[in-house]
Amino acid sequence: MTSSDNKLYAELLDDIKAIVNDERLYHEKNFNLRAQAIDDIEFHIIDRIDGINELATLKQYAEKVKHDLEAVNTQMFWQLRAKISTGELRGQLLLNQISEYFDNDLNSFLLEDKPGYDNLDVFFNGLLIDQSLPDETIVREPEMVFYQKTPTRIILELIKRADFKSTDVFFDIGSGLGQVSILVNLLTGVTAKGIEFEPAFCSYADTCAASLNLTNIEFINTDASDADYSTGAVFFMYTPFEGKMLQDVLQKLSREAKKRMIRVFSYGPCTVEVGKQGWLINNCEDQDCLSKFGKFVTSQSLA
Ligand SMILES: C[S@@+](CC[C@H](N)C(=O)[O-])C[C@H]1O[C@@H](n2cnc3c(N)ncnc32)[C@H](O)[C@@H]1O
Structure with a gap:
């Protein structure tokens, strides 16, 4: 090994040992910490070893440690899914448990104002997804x-802001693989x-909902x-769409709003158009939110 390989070996071995010796990582409840450690092994350790033949054994060691941490998650998700399926763990009870996995500080995720995904998405991917992703079949x-999933923190914020009544029916227009509807149903009933x-x-979404025994949920x-x-x-x-298609669907919703009060939440670029609808009152507290990509708007019909 060259001296720089030796130096890298010593440095990365120390990093791996620090993870192995951190007992907190093997406690199921410390999901957030564990997800960070798995990420570190993958992107800061294995990625740096990749391609250096002399460090192949160290790579195997890192992969084993990563596998051990992932096994804690697999077991945790399996238990959670079993409890969700029987109905024992849903709604606020489930939300409280999830909060524990994130150091009882879910709010800090909701307040984050940056695009992209985080460990909440890693958590829900593990909880919900147990099948391979489908290919599109029609043009x-x-x-x-195209399909892109809503970040989980946005779904949790939607749930918080919507303050659902038990009789409310929720629609995700352009529901993709279904996780928005599934989380709304799972956490609010x-x-x-x-x-x-x-x-x-x-x-895909039907299979996902059925595997958790969710009943009052439908993908049309x-x-x-x-x-x-x-x-x-x-x-x-x-x-879900732009241009005339978006305007047509908003017009359809405006006809519903003449019959009863409805609420519309949007995320991403369509928010600008939703915010311009005269039949909706914009409830967005942030003055800039209509002009920024990725901000979230709640609107309520005038009816
Ligand atoms: C940006 S993704 C959002 C997916 C989902 N709501 C989520 O957040 O995880 C948009 C979805 O809208 C769907 N879509 C696009 N046009 C549609 C249409 N006219 N009718 C129904 N779905 C449509 C796409 O197939 C895609 O799955």
């Missing part, structure tokens, strides 16, 4: 936006419906322009 029309153009996404495979919104009280859109 999207020009104004339709309200009926949730996802409207999705791509059939493979709908069946249709174009959002043709969907029936007559039961909806709270609507969410993470920019």
